Amino acid sequence: MRIAHVAPVATTIPPPKSGSVETMTSLLTEGLVAGGHDVTLFATADSKTSARLAAIYSHGYWHDENMWPWELYEMLNLAAAVERAREFDIIHYEAAYYPMSLAFTRLSSTPIVQTLHHSPSRAEVALWARYPEAPFVAISEEQAALLSGANVVGTVLHGIDTDNFTFREQPDDYLLFLGRFTAGKGVLQAIEIAKRTDMKLILAAAEDDYYRAKVKPHVDGTQIIYFGEADFAAKVKLFGGARALVYPVQAREPFGLVLAEAMACGTPVAALDLGAVREVVDEGVTGMVFDSLDAMAAGLPNVFSLDRRRVRERAVVRFGVQRMVNEYTAVYERVIASRRG
Amino acid sequence: MRIAHVAPVATTIPPPKSGSVETMTSLLTEGLVAGGHDVTLFATADSKTSARLAAIYSHGYWHDENMWPWELYEMLNLAAAVERAREFDIIHYEAAYYPMSLAFTRLSSTPIVQTLHHSPSRAEVALWARYPEAPFVAISEEQAALLSGANVVGTVLHGIDTDNFTFREQPDDYLLFLGRFTAGKGVLQAIEIAKRTDMKLILAAAEDDYYRAKVKPHVDGTQIIYFGEADFAAKVKLFGGARALVYPVQAREPFGLVLAEAMACGTPVAALDLGAVREVVDEGVTGMVFDSLDAMAAGLPNVFSLDRRRVRERAVVRFGVQRMVNEYTAVYERVIASRRG
Numbered sequence: 001m002r003i004a005h006v007a008p009v010a011t012t013i014p015p016p017k018s019g020s021v022e023t024m025t026s027l028l029t030e031g032l033v034a035g036g037h038d039v040t041l042f043a044t045a046d047s048k049t050s051a052r053l054a055a056i057y058s059h060g061y062w063h064d065e066n067m068w069p070w071e072l073y074e075m076l077n078l079a080a081a082v083e084r085a086r087e088f089d090i091i092h093y094e095a096a097y098y099p100m101s102l103a104f105t106r107l108s109s110t111p112i113v114q115t116l117h118h119s120p121s122r123a124e125v126a127l128w129a130r131y132p133e134a135p136f137v138a139i140s141e142e143q144a145a146l147l148s149g150a151n152v153v154g155t156v157l158h159g160i161d162t163d164n165f166t167f168r169e170q171p172d173d174y175l176l177f178l179g180r181f182t183a184g185k186g187v188l189q190a191i192e193i194a195k196r197t198d199m200k201l202i203l204a205a206a207e208d209d210y211y212r213a214k215v216k217p218h219v220d221g222t223q224i225i226y227f228g229e230a231d232f233a234a235k236v237k238l239f240g241g242a243r244a245l246v247y248p249v250q251a252r253e254p255f256g257l258v259l260a261e262a263m264a265c266g267t268p269v270a271a272l273d274l275g276a277v278r279e280v281v282d283e284g285v286t287g288m289v290f291d292s293l294d295a296m297a298a299g300l301p302n303v304f305s306l307d308r309r310r311v312r313e314r315a316v317v318r319f320g321v322q323r324m325v326n327e328y329t330a331v332y333e334r335v336i337a338s339r340r341g
Numbered sequence: 342m343r344i345a346h347v348a349p350v351a352t353t354i355p356p357p358k359s360g361s362v363e364t365m366t367s368l369l370t371e372g373l374v375a376g377g378h379d380v381t382l383f384a385t386a387d388s389k390t391s392a393r394l395a396a397i398y399s400h401g402y403w404h405d406e407n408m409w410p411w412e413l414y415e416m417l418n419l420a421a422a423v424e425r426a427r428e429f430d431i432i433h434y435e436a437a438y439y440p441m442s443l444a445f446t447r448l449s450s451t452p453i454v455q456t457l458h459h460s461p462s463r464a465e466v467a468l469w470a471r472y473p474e475a476p477f478v479a480i481s482e483e484q485a486a487l488l489s490g491a492n493v494v495g496t497v498l499h500g501i502d503t504d505n506f507t508f509r510e511q512p513d514d515y516l517l518f519l520g521r522f523t524a525g526k527g528v529l530q531a532i533e534i535a536k537r538t539d540m541k542l543i544l545a546a547a548e549d550d551y552y553r554a555k556v557k558p559h560v561d562g563t564q565i566i567y568f569g570e571a572d573f574a575a576k577v578k579l580f581g582g583a584r585a586l587v588y589p590v591q592a593r594e595p596f597g598l599v600l601a602e603a604m605a606c607g608t609p610v611a612a613l614d615l616g617a618v619r620e621v622v623d624e625g626v627t628g629m630v631f632d633s634l635d636a637m638a639a640g641l642p643n644v645f646s647l648d649r650r651r652v653r654e655r656a657v658v659r660f661g662v663q664r665m666v667n668e669y670t671a672v673y674e675r676v677i678a679s680r681r682g
Contacts, residue, residue, distance in 0.1 A: 056471065066462070066463075066464035067464065067468075068465075070413050072439050072440070072465075073468070075441065075444045076443060076468070078444070079444040079448070081471070098410055098413050100414070102417060103416045103419070104420070104444075106424045107448040108448075121409075127414070127417070129407075136396040202604070
């Protein structure tokens with residue numbers, strides 16, 4: 001298949017540090033190339049890929065305050081692919097934020113499919129209904145349920161590069177919270193769980209106002225420990241050493257990449273039942289999902305007792321790149337067939 | 342000519358209160374229809390026009406916080422016109438902010454010309470150079486000079502509906518400052534001019550933080566008078582009663598609509614020489630342009646002595662709608678011929 005994969009142009013593909021969309025775009029691109037497809041990646045010139053790189057910009061707009069308004073940069077990157085539509089069988093648009101692909105839907109001779117990376121509002125979805133034929137890929141059923149009226153041609157959970165997440169059989173004796181310090185991510189609830197269960201808790205995230213105002217007063221350096229922001233290597237070490245990742249999420253999230261990453265290191269997760277959590281966690285295998293903080297505090301020993309080797313194995317099957325590549329290839333084939341039909 | 346005129350969809354065309362882009366879009370649309378052209382106006386459904394109205398949205402995003410991100414709304418409005426490209430000889434895109442038209446330039450079978458309503462940064466212009474064929478209309482030579490490398494197919498000064506600006510032969514005895522309260526508009530310099538010349542000054546603009554912090558301390562209600570924000574009728578009265586509009590602008594502006602509006606009421610202007618001022622003011626006829634505040638204070642009596650009837654007459658010729666309509670029609674013809682040629 002001749003695939004135009006249109007990445008966000010905020011930074012490189014893959015990203016220098018973190019960036020779930022950029023990471024997923026890179027993994028999918030490399031997986032498609034490995035699968036024998038003819039892939040052109042529309043991304044910044046400093047990106048690294050085994051696909052053909054089509055670069056309009058030398059670098060991304062996160063690194064250059066002159067590249068503003070950023071929307072225009074994303075738009076012209078997509079336009080560059082659509083202008084070459086005849087060279088491709090499918091155009092896959094990944095840039096986050098909002099579906100610019102709609103504006104090109106009826107102007108492109110090649111179908112454009114867009115993966116949606118955020119939870120859209122009702123008003124957004126109502127607007128998109130102007131293009132009922134435009135194909136979307138959801139990143140979870142949780143997100144797909146929000147897309148009423150849109151043409152959701154598939155739900156594909158993110159893949160991660162499980163080879164890079166080192167398995168560790170014997171953890172140390174702490175709980176881990178890893179994510180951003182926001183009310184929605186439930187860091188205060190994670191602290192409560194640690195205190196109730198008398199466990200050590202390591203917090204790994206970038207310092208911000210929320211941290212200073214709400215989290216720092218709980219950090220004592222012995223039971224509640226602030227690690228700072230973890231780079232990739234540190235993240236893998238923190239996962240591997242944790243008896244469990246605590247994920248007492250307070251907002252409906254369309255996915256939970258950190259859950260899959262922890263699992264890939266063999267670390268089971270203790271999560272609250274909200275958003276896409278049940279789609280990511282295999283109850284009793286890779287973790288446990290609880291209805292309340294009380295239940296989580298009481299059930300934590302059961303999470304610890306899960307077989308870490310099985311956690312890892314299940315994570316590789318469910319979140320390995322190959323599954324994602326296969327599912328996207330099937331999506332492309334469906335979209336192409338549907339356009340022809 | 343079959344013209345698609347693509348308006349901003351922030352509010353109605355014409356706008357309920359003020360909005361220079363929306364007003365100009367309306368005047369041009371009506372003028373083109375009056376000139377016998379077949380015009381389709383892409384605007385919100387609550388707009389009023391004698392053209393054919395093509396409305397995707399019931400109302401504009403200024404009036405609905407659910408219509409967000411607004412960029413997507415502008416983009417889909419333009420896309421709606423481009424999808425019907427074959428029905429038009431020319432597509433004229435007016436929405437402010439940034440040139441979304443570029444993204445459609447090579448996807449549209451009909452040429453798209455965009456009027457640029459802001460002063461672009463160098464980085465923006467460098468980006469646009471990716472589409473050297475994309476035709477732009479500048480709103481002044483001052484602005485056109487910033488567009489190096491872009492395909493500027495014409496410079497068309499804004500027109501105003503001079504019929505609505507009532508001429509007044511005998512003014513009252515005050516100076517007028519009308520505009521936003523920003524450092525760039527020079528309200529503090531206007532106050533200085535009033536104090537130095539011992540003239541009464543009326544300030545007409547919406548109250549804001551800058552007003553409260555910087556302007557209000559000077560307002561005494563007798564010499565320096567704050568009127569508030571003027572609606573259209575109040576504006577015309579304020580212009581007509583002023584011996585001169587003071588325009589001690591401190592930032593390079595691509596146009597100065599308030600200058601043309603004052604002139605249309607017969608009111609001469611006293612302006613500093615910056616930005617597009619010399620393109621709008623006919624020195625010694627409709628006003629005087631000064632190099633410094635000192636020169637303005639000294640020269641104000643000469644401004645007062647200008648013949649208000651001649652000011653009005655010149656304004657009608659130079660800023661009447663017909664001139665703008667004629668110039669845009671010529672632009673369209675050039676763009677169409679150039680695409681064919």
